[in-house]
Amino acid sequence: MRFFTARFSLAMANFNTHLNGAFLISSTVALTIYKAGLIDDSEFLICVALGTAGGLLPDLDSDHSTPIKLGFDIGALVFAFGLVMHWRSTLSLVSLIVLWIAGYVFIRYTVFHVFTKMTVHRGVIHSVPYMAILGLGLTGLCYYGFEADLSDSWFYGLFVFGGALVHLALDEIYSVNLTGMRLKRSAGTAMKFYQHKDKWWYLLIYGVLALLIYAAPPFAPFVDNVSDPAHWQQLRQGLLPTLLETWWTHKG
Secondary structure (H helix, E strand, O other): OHHHHHHHHHOOOOHHHHHHHHHHHHHHHHHHHHHOOOOOHHHHHHHHHHHHHHOOHHHHHOOOOHHHHHHHHHHHHHHHHHHHHHHOOOOOHHHHHHHHHHHHHHHHHHHHHHHHHHOOOOOOOOOHHHHHHHHHHHHHHHHHHOOOOHHHHHHHHHHHHHHHHHHHHHHHHOOEEOOOOEEOOOOOOOOOOOOHHHHHHHHHHHHHHHHHHHHOOOOHHHHHHHOOHHHHHHHHHOOOOHHHHHHHHHHO
């Protein structure tokens, strides 16, 4: 029992916990709005993917986390590929190979090293306003940059933000030692809006957030679309299996 207690008290939300938690919540919400007719098949998959990815974003400030390593691996490959595609017609094969390797090494090791030196785990990146910036930024990018539908753009940004909140919430839940009913030292370092020791960083973050809110796509039409009774009537009709719905109707 002592071993179990010790293990339980030291448990913390790991990569799999964040991944599975964000996927479960994102897929449930995405299925709900899909059945309500607010998104189609492809948008459903995108929302689930973005929500799941959002559940990994707060750990970008962890030097040894799987998300940050995977992110820099992918980023380095994309950067190296972009260099080769840009210079493919003017450079020799050997030069392109050297360029590919140099580009990959620069991002994966040099930029990665600088990034990890500049960030502290559960610092300003691991906060609600920073995640709000990422969500709003994606909404604006989809709407203004990719000319996506207004509602889709807001859903994409909200799913990223929602997935990140799931991550932060799980970290706070795991900061409670349930066996002794007391808080661990990590309590309050996840779901945070401000830390005085990083006041200048938070001043910058809230300034950027204010600009993004000001420049954000129109929100009222999105709310009107989501609150349209026709969507939720459609959801109600598809909520229960046919036999169960028939039984419930006759019972009522």
